[in-house]
Amino acid sequence: MEKALKRWFPLFVLPTLVAFIIGFIWPFIQGVYLSFCQFTTIDRTTFVGVQNYVNAFQDAEFGSAFRFTVSFAVVSTILINVLAFLLALALTQKMRGTNIFRTVFFMPNLIGGIVLGYIWQILINAVLSNLGQPLLALNSKAGYWGIIILMCWQQIGYMMIIYISGLQNVPGDLIEAASIDGATPLQTLFKIKLPMVMPSITICLFLTITNSFKLFDQNLALTAGEPAHATEMLALNIYNTFYFRAGPQWKGIGQAKAVIFFVLVVAIALIQLRATRSKEVQQ
Amino acid sequence: MASVTLKNIRKVYPNNEKKKKSKKGEPVKKTNLKVTKEGVLAVDDFNLEIADKEFIVLVGPSGCGKSTLLRMVAGLEEISGGDLFINDVHMNNVAPKDRDIAMVFQSYALYPHMTVYDNMAFPLKLQKMDKAQIDKLVREAAETLDITQYLERKPKALSGGQRQRVAIGRAIVRNPKVLLMDEPLSNLDAKLRNQMRAEIIKLRKRIDTTFIYVTHDQTEAMTLGDRIVIMKDGVVQQVGTPQELFDHPINLFVAGFIGMPRMNVFDAELIKDGGKYAVKMGKVVVDLDEEKQARLAAKRVEPQSITLGVRPEHLTLESTGGPMLHGTVDVYEMMGSEIHYHVTVEGKDVIIIVPTIGMKDVVPMGSDIPFTFGGNVVHIFEKEKGTNLEF
Numbered sequence: 001m002e003k004a005l006k007r008w009f010p011l012f013v014l015p016t017l018v019a020f021i022i023g024f025i026w027p028f029i030q031g032v033y034l035s036f037c038q039f040t041t042i043d044r045t046t047f048v049g050v051q052n053y054v055n056a057f058q059d060a061e062f063g064s065a066f067r068f069t070v071s072f073a074v075v076s077t078i079l080i081n082v083l084a085f086l087l088a089l090a091l092t093q094k095m096r097g098t099n100i101f102r103t104v105f106f107m108p109n110l111i112g113g114i115v116l117g118y119i120w121q122i123l124i125n126a127v128l129s130n131l132g133q134p135l136l137a138l139n140s141k142a143g144y145w146g147i148i149i150l151m152c153w154q155q156i157g158y159m160m161i162i163y164i165s166g167l168q169n170v171p172g173d174l175i176e177a178a179s180i181d182g183a184t185p186l187q188t189l190f191k192i193k194l195p196m197v198m199p200s201i202t203i204c205l206f207l208t209i210t211n212s213f214k215l216f217d218q219n220l221a222l223t224a225g226e227p228a229h230a231t232e233m234l235a236l237n238i239y240n241t242f243y244f245r246a247g248p249q250w251k252g253i254g255q256a257k258a259v260i261f262f263v264l265v266v267a268i269a270l271i272q273l274r275a276t277r278s279k280e281v282q283q
Numbered sequence: 284m285a286s287v288t289l290k291n292i293r294k295v296y297p298n299n300e301k302k303k304k305s306k307k308g309e310p311v312k313k314t315n316l317k318v319t320k321e322g323v324l325a326v327d328d329f330n331l332e333i334a335d336k337e338f339i340v341l342v343g344p345s346g347c348g349k350s351t352l353l354r355m356v357a358g359l360e361e362i363s364g365g366d367l368f369i370n371d372v373h374m375n376n377v378a379p380k381d382r383d384i385a386m387v388f389q390s391y392a393l394y395p396h397m398t399v400y401d402n403m404a405f406p407l408k409l410q411k412m413d414k415a416q417i418d419k420l421v422r423e424a425a426e427t428l429d430i431t432q433y434l435e436r437k438p439k440a441l442s443g444g445q446r447q448r449v450a451i452g453r454a455i456v457r458n459p460k461v462l463l464m465d466e467p468l469s470n471l472d473a474k475l476r477n478q479m480r481a482e483i484i485k486l487r488k489r490i491d492t493t494f495i496y497v498t499h500d501q502t503e504a505m506t507l508g509d510r511i512v513i514m515k516d517g518v519v520q521q522v523g524t525p526q527e528l529f530d531h532p533i534n535l536f537v538a539g540f541i542g543m544p545r546m547n548v549f550d551a552e553l554i555k556d557g558g559k560y561a562v563k564m565g566k567v568v569v570d571l572d573e574e575k576q577a578r579l580a581a582k583r584v585e586p587q588s589i590t591l592g593v594r595p596e597h598l599t600l601e602s603t604g605g606p607m608l609h610g611t612v613d614v615y616e617m618m619g620s621e622i623h624y625h626v627t628v629e630g631k632d633v634i635i636i637v638p639t640i641g642m643k644d645v646v647p648m649g650s651d652i653p654f655t656f657g658g659n660v661v662h663i664f665e666k667e668k669g670t671n672l673e674f
Contacts, residue, residue: 173392176359181406181453182380191405195396281396281437 035255038248052256055249061229062257065237072144072233073212076151080208081201084156088163089189102164106157113154117221120150124222136223143223143231150218155211159204166200167193195281202276209272213265234261285370285383285460285493287333287356293364294351294517297322317517321363325351327517329365338487338494340508342501342540348517349497353463356495357386369460380409382461385454389466391446393438399425399449400434406457424456427489428482444475448482455490464496468503480506501541505529513537531662535669538592538662544623546662547598547633551591553584553663553672560584562591562661566606572659578673579663589672590664595623595634597660600646600653607653612646626652 030042035052037045056062087105091098108116124146125135136143170193178188194201216235219225225232225240232240238261242254298318317324326348333339341349354360356367358379367374374382385406393402400421407417425431428448438446447467454462467483468476480503487494487507498504504511505525513520513528513536521533525541532538538546552563560579561570571579610626610633622645624635635654646652663672 171390171392173388173390174394176357176379177386177388177392177394177453178405179359179379180357180384180386182409183405184380187409192394198396281439 031255032259035259038252052252055253056256056260062237065232065234069213069233072147073209076148076212077208079152080155080159081204084159085163087160088167092164092167105160108154109158113217114221116150116154117218120146121222137226140227140230146222147219150222155208162200162204166197170196198276198280202280205272205276206269210265210269286335287461287493288368289329289331291365292326292329292355292362292367294326294355295322295324295363325517329519331512333493336491336493338507338509340496340498340504340511341514342498342504342511343514345499347514349514350465353465353495353497357384357463358382383459384461384463385459386463387450387454387467389469391450393446393449395438398435398437399430402449403453403456420456424452428452443471444479447471447479459492461493461495466498483507501543513540533671533674535590535664542594544595544634546592546594549591551589553586553589555586564608567608569656570658584672588666590666592662592664593656593660595636598635598654598656600637603655607655610652612648612650612652614648624652
């Protein structure tokens with residue numbers, strides 16, 4: 001069996017590998033190449049060297065999108081994970097109806113980002129108008145917190161499920177041993193439960209951080225970057241640069257921004273994975 | 284360093300689920316535990332005075348409530364009724380951490396993210412003890428248990444026996460008033476178990492504390508306990524020293540549980556001839572010894588049909604001159620110092636243990652084997668209830 005597998009594995013790998021190369025690897029290489037060109041289509045290109053990158057870094061909107069994205073990512077990652085963990089703690093107690101609550105909290109995940117964006121736009125605008133505040137299109141502060149609320153609402157349930165499975169895997173013996181050893185419930189939480197759910201924390205942090213940086217459709221639907229690009233995040237900024245800026249140079253600059261964006265997300269994800277993986281324990 | 288008193292302790296698990304019905308419409312009964320209106324009675328009316336520094340073993344088959352009882356002493360299970368005192372302080376509503384007890388779990392329950400040192404230091408750190416003192420105590424305990432060389436390792440890198448030592452180390456390092464052990468040797472292989480059993484006996488000499496030890500293994504109970512508490516279906520059967528339980532089991536359950544291989548039982552008659560009690564099996568009549576005569580006489584026991592118990596090592600092939608019992612050798616097991624004959628007597632399995640020293644010939648399988656017993660080694664049980672008529 002093993003011998004046969006060794007012999008024939010290329011045959012089985014080939015279809016997916018070809019699809020992966022056609023659909024991902026080749027466009028990716030082309031994309032990186034195009035980021036060094038001024039182009040209108042992929043055939044009509046002029047090589048311009050690093051000029052696109054220089055322009056990208058000099059673009060004030062890109063800088064502001066970067067700052068907005070980072071501040072959004074930090075706040076939403078913390079809020080989503082803390083709240084999801086607290087919910088998971090609450091819903092792993094022996095109580096009636098925990099399954100119903102788990103289902104309810106998970107449900108927002110089943111709704112697509114664009115739809116969510118429009119729903120929350122209506123909700124937030126209604127609240128703002130009742131309070132006599134400017135609506136989302138003119139209110140960058142409301143836009144910022146709006147995206148955060150939306151993302152919390154959408155993602156907490158999902159992360160909660162991961163934390164619940166992590167908490168359920170902590171052996172009951174350990175908790176009992178800790179209570180006999182003299183630990184208060186709070187000490188048990190910080191010294192036993194948290195270290196034991198590190199694998200879940202790794203996954204959840206990875207997902208929330210990358211999701212926050214990659215965020216596009218919710219951003220587009222809720223505020224579309226208004227007012228005046230003040231709530232525009234990196235992905236939306238790249239999209240707008242590529243499709244809506246007048247001038248032949250902007251496609252190349254958008255391409256360069258996309259490459260920078262890619263490197264940034266990969267770097268942050270790797271740093272985070274390394275940092276949290278080192279704290280995981282094998283039982 | 285403490286006495287423990289258990290008074291009328293009860294544990295009831297309330298019936299939350301609706302009663303499951305089997306196909307025939309009768310409630311499903313999984314155990315012999317008593318089911319009351321409140322729920323399932325896991326421990327019923329448990330009374331015991333444990334003296335300071337005593338080693339008590341709770342023993343019984345699985346589901347008999349022994350672990351539940353231990354967990355109630357630890358504070359991990361709520362006590363449904365009765366009172367628990369440690370050093371005469373009422374403990375029913377005291378949190379586990381404030382009871383000054385330590386516990387060794389069957390699964391060891393070591394903290395996998397901490398080194399052996401940190402595992403053992405954990406209870407001391409929680410007491411906010413200063414670092415130098417913690418270090419001293421941890422190293423002392425490690426020395427006692429011979430695990431000093433593993434202090435910097437994580438539990439994952441240790442074998443089962445080493446983990447067990449660490450678990451014991453974590454328990455003894457803070458010198459608890461009562462040390463609770465819940466089947467601590469069950470996860471070890473037979474050889475290691477024997478070794479650790481001896482270690483626990485040694486350990487017990489070195490640390491002055493009260494032990495409550497739960498096991499289902501009668502060998503552990505016999506070798507470790509000052510006193511043994513035998514439980515069945517949540518009810519205490521007998522409390523006594525290992526020798527008392529072995530010599531005077533209160534009923535057939537205790538008789539069968541204590542002693543390896545288990546006690547043989549025969550159908551017999553208790554007769555009274557000229558004021559003297561004797562047991563009669565077929566033609567064989569064996570007079571009881573003085574002590575048993577006196578005990579039965581004191582209880583005014585009438586002659587009746589009985590279940591007779593004789594331990595395998597108390598059956599003998601030596602002729603006493605009178606008529607002998609007869610059986611057929613099914614198989615025999617050569618153990619070296621002794622030989623175990625598995626014999627069929629009137630359709631019942633009987634084991635006879637014969638020392639090999641001075642033995643003439645092995646009785647071959649399939650052949651007739653005559654045997655008998657003395658009047659000092661018999662146990663006389665009431666036929667229906669299985670209670671010992673001497674009590």
